Amino acid sequence: MTSLSSQPHIQPPWWRDERILKIVLQVAFVIAVLVVFGILTQNLTSSLRRLGITFGFRFLGNSANFGITEGIPYDPSESYLKAFVVGVLNTIWLSSISIVLATVMGMILGVARLSSNWLARQLATIITEIFRNVPVLLIVIFWYQGVILTLPAVRNSYSIGGFFFISQRGINLPSLDPSWWLIPTVVILAGAAWGIRKLLLAHRPDVGSIQRNSLVVLGVLLLAVACWILFPESPLRIDIPVLDRFNFRGGTQLSAEFTAMMLGLVTYTGCYIAEVVRGSFLAVQRGQWEASRAIGLTELGTFQLVIVPQALRIMIPSLNTQYLTLIKNSSLAIAVGFSDLFNISSTIINQSGRSVEMFGIIMATYLSMNLVVSYGMNWINDRVKLVER
Amino acid sequence: MASSVSTPISEEHRLPPQEKLSPAAWVRRNLFDSWFSTVLTLVSALVLAWALSIFWNWAFTQANWAVIPANLKIFASGTYPSSQLWRVWVVLGIVLATLGVAAGAWGGVLLQYLIGLGACMGLAALLPLGEQSQWWLAGCAGVTFAAIAISRGRASWRLASILVWALVLPICLELLLGSFTPNLPGVRAEQLSGLLLTLMLAAAALIIAFPIGVLLALGRANHALPVVRIFCTLLIEIIRGVPLTTILFAAWLLVPFFLGGITVNLIIRAEVAFILFTAVYVAEDVRGGLQAVSRGQVEAARAVGLNPFQITALVVLPQALRASVPALVNEFLTLFKDTSLVFIIGMIDLLQAGRVVFTNPNWLGTQKEVLFFIGVVYFICCFAMAYAAKQVEKALGLGKR
Numbered sequence: 158m159t160s161l162s163s164q165p166h167i168q169p170p171w172w173r174d175e176r177i178l179k180i181v182l183q184v185a186f187v188i189a190v191l192v193v194f195g196i197l198t199q200n201l202t203s204s205l206r207r208l209g210i211t212f213g214f215r216f217l218g219n220s221a222n223f224g225i226t227e228g229i230p231y232d233p234s235e236s237y238l239k240a241f242v243v244g245v246l247n248t249i250w251l252s253s254i255s256i257v258l259a260t261v262m263g264m265i266l267g268v269a270r271l272s273s274n275w276l277a278r279q280l281a282t283i284i285t286e287i288f289r290n291v292p293v294l295l296i297v298i299f300w301y302q303g304v305i306l307t308l309p310a311v312r313n314s315y316s317i318g319g320f321f322f323i324s325q326r327g328i329n330l331p332s333l334d335p336s337w338w339l340i341p342t343v344v345i346l347a348g349a350a351w352g353i354r355k356l357l358l359a360h361r362p363d364v365g366s367i368q369r370n371s372l373v374v375l376g377v378l379l380l381a382v383a384c385w386i387l388f389p390e391s392p393l394r395i396d397i398p399v400l401d402r403f404n405f406r407g408g409t410q411l412s413a414e415f416t417a418m419m420l421g422l423v424t425y426t427g428c429y430i431a432e433v434v435r436g437s438f439l440a441v442q443r444g445q446w447e448a449s450r451a452i453g454l455t456e457l458g459t460f461q462l463v464i465v466p467q468a469l470r471i472m473i474p475s476l477n478t479q480y481l482t483l484i485k486n487s488s489l490a491i492a493v494g495f496s497d498l499f500n501i502s503s504t505i506i507n508q509s510g511r512s513v514e515m516f517g518i519i520m521a522t523y524l525s526m527n528l529v530v531s532y533g534m535n536w537i538n539d540r541v542k543l544v545e546r
Numbered sequence: 547m548a549s550s551v552s553t554p555i556s557e558e559h560r561l562p563p564q565e566k567l568s569p570a571a572w573v574r575r576n577l578f579d580s581w582f583s584t585v586l587t588l589v590s591a592l593v594l595a596w597a598l599s600i601f602w603n604w605a606f607t608q609a610n611w612a613v614i615p616a617n618l619k620i621f622a623s624g625t626y627p628s629s630q631l632w633r634v635w636v637v638l639g640i641v642l643a644t645l646g647v648a649a650g651a652w653g654g655v656l657l658q659y660l661i662g663l664g665a666c667m668g669l670a671a672l673l674p675l676g677e678q679s680q681w682w683l684a685g686c687a688g689v690t691f692a693a694i695a696i697s698r699g700r701a702s703w704r705l706a707s708i709l710v711w712a713l714v715l716p717i718c719l720e721l722l723l724g725s726f727t728p729n730l731p732g733v734r735a736e737q738l739s740g741l742l743l744t745l746m747l748a749a750a751a752l753i754i755a756f757p758i759g760v761l762l763a764l765g766r767a768n769h770a771l772p773v774v775r776i777f778c779t780l781l782i783e784i785i786r787g788v789p790l791t792t793i794l795f796a797a798w799l800l801v802p803f804f805l806g807g808i809t810v811n812l813i814i815r816a817e818v819a820f821i822l823f824t825a826v827y828v829a830e831d832v833r834g835g836l837q838a839v840s841r842g843q844v845e846a847a848r849a850v851g852l853n854p855f856q857i858t859a860l861v862v863l864p865q866a867l868r869a870s871v872p873a874l875v876n877e878f879l880t881l882f883k884d885t886s887l888v889f890i891i892g893m894i895d896l897l898q899a900g901r902v903v904f905t906n907p908n909w910l911g912t913q914k915e916v917l918f919f920i921g922v923v924y925f926i927c928c929f930a931m932a933y934a935a936k937q938v939e940k941a942l943g944l945g946k947r
Contacts, residue, residue, distance in 0.1 A: 182774075200805060201804055204804075273576070274579070280594060289928075290928035290932070485789035499791055523789060523792065
């Protein structure tokens with residue numbers, strides 16, 4: 158085509174000239190889009206005028222007047238903006254902990270599905286197939302109404318080793334209570350680890366890597382115990398929940414709603430991640446196993462040094478998609494009443510009637526969260542991807 | 547499909563011969579290969595035994611399964627008025643007839659499924675489900691088999707059997723909701739609920755979102771028209787970045803602001819939200835397929851003198867769609883499951899109908915039974931679709947080149 162138009166002798170008529178056609182088409186497209194947008198904005202402004210609402214974000218400063226039981230301390234007299242921030246933080250907290258747990262679960266299930274052990278393989282297959290083929294909302298509701306709400310009341314809660322307590326109200330677990338002495342402790346321990354390793358490498362190069370690592374860990378542990386004993390205040394106190402008359406004292410509590418959402422997101426996304434993991438390991442060519450065996454690597458060494466790095470490279474883009482899906486699915490919290498960003502926003506909309514503005518904010522927030530996660534995953538992807546020469 | 551005409555070389559003949567193991571040796575090799583494998587086997591066996599004992603204990607001693615048959619009508623069609631149920635049966639008959647024609651013309655896994663479905667309905671017609679339902683069930687089964695018999699082997703009907711859905715969908719919606727004569731009042735859209743609503747939403751979104759998604763993908767891949775490309779990219783990225791819950795909420799609360807006084811049925815607005823949401827994901831899947839088509843194909847097509855439109859429609863798209871079949875199936879499965887989010891805008895789908903049942907004072911404490919039943923329904927539908935997709939992939943020879 159380009160060769161035709163470059164010849165000045167057979168200039169086609171303008172309505173068949175590709176360059177002009179392209180411009181005409183695009184101008185027409187822009188005009189069509191602008192007209193549609195114009196009509197929509199016109200309608201919006203007239204509807205808002207009829208309702209007597211002026212567009213603006215001033216209302217965010219108004220007092221919210223509704224309680225939120227979850228997340229950072231918040232008082233109903235504080236502003237809508239503060240309430241929204243509480244929701245955003247809750248969403249981030251729920252998503253990040255779910256992403257970590259889902260990844261762990263996905264890794265275990267995915268590797269189990271490739272295991273040479275028949276029973277483990279079948280078990281992992283059944284679990285993934287079940288959770289992948291039902292709606293995530295059903296899973297969340299099942300955890301909430303089918304499991305957690307049918308657990309015993311607080312007074313008869315199940316205890317795991319006296320540290321974790323599981324009841325109708327969620328999970329009570331020990332919390333870590335750091336003091337200012339944590340900072341010197343961490344510095345000392347990190348320095349010690351580095352120093353011991355350096356010393357061993359310099360003076361006893363004959364010691365194998367496993368023994369060397371064990372010695373480093375042992376030294377750090379001894380120092381840590383010394384820190385806990387010698388410092389006037391313990392650097393990191395572990396606060397174990399104790400059952401009081403009506404509720405637990407101390408520790409932290411994951412509420413029933415949070416636990417249900419977390420379990421739902423983790424089991425659903427975990428099974429998808431398992432498929433991603435399985436696919437990536439299968440995508441590593443068989444020859445890679447054989448070649449690393451041929452150069453004398455052990456089975457574990459092959460897995461660690463040859464297979465995992467290659468599988469990781471294939472895995473990361475799909476993992477990114479799964480993480481984004483998980484963040485979006487966290488908006489289902491409204492079904493069990495967990496105060497996430499979407500739930501709180503819908504309350505704000507109900508109270509203030511500011512649906513247009515709030516939608517702008519919600520969309521911007523989700524989009525920016527997705528951008529941050531995508532950016533992080535792309536950064537990791539750049540680390541692990543094949544360096545082409 | 548191609549599977550029915552392919553040469554009957556079974557997998558066994560192509561694979562290298564396998565050694566035969568005695569049961570004891572099989573157990574040794576697959577379960578107690580090394581100390582690690584032994585531990586894994588024991589742990590798995592413990593987990594399995596624990597889960598099975600809990601399930602057994604619940605299912606056969608505690609569970610109140612009476613809740614399922616007593617509320618079958620609510621699960622299936624929710625609050626749809628009982629006096630109007632004939633409409634649902636007629637629609638089911640039309641859908642089955644259309645599917646039957648398609649199955650007869652195409653053959654393959656669709657034919658197997660429909661014969662299975664027809665047989666199940668025929669058998670269900672023998673159960674004591676009430677005089678009327680039995681007749682309707684028998685009728686639906688008959689229509690299915692009749693449609694299959696008429697179209698069997700007519701390859702020329704294949705394309706038509708796909709295109710006809712554009713007509714069938716509005717007819718079905720009109721049949722379900724419309725009032726035809728003054729003395730036959732219509733059904734309110736909110737009464738369309740239960741499994742009926744789930745299927746309706748999923749089917750319509752699937753059929754309409756597909757062409758829109760393909761157009762969006764072509765728009766995004768179009769380097770000749772940068773304005774169109776930027777517009778499509780923006781639309782895709784924005785909708786992909788926000789949760790479906792938000793889009794549904796927008797369809798519910800925001801759309802009335804933009805329509806300037808025109809009122810649109812809530813069910814249509816929800817449907818548009820699903821279509822938009824599915825279309826952008828379809829677009830991304832198709833884009834992946836488009837990238838898999840090698841440039842040589844385009845160049846070759848240009849060399850034989852095809853114009854850009856012909857290149858896209860005849861050379862690039864068929865290959866791209868074929869390559870994106872696995873991703874597209876995943877998308878449709880997701881869509882089917884995501885229809886459960888309509889609870890956000892107060893509609894009652896299968897899952898929500900279940901919640902209605904177990905919050906009913908007569909059936910308090912039956913949430914596990916109800917959720918289990920609904921889970922099984924979703925599982926069967928999704929698993930059947932995924933299995934069919936695998937068969938289609940095999941027939942297309944995907945992943946083997």
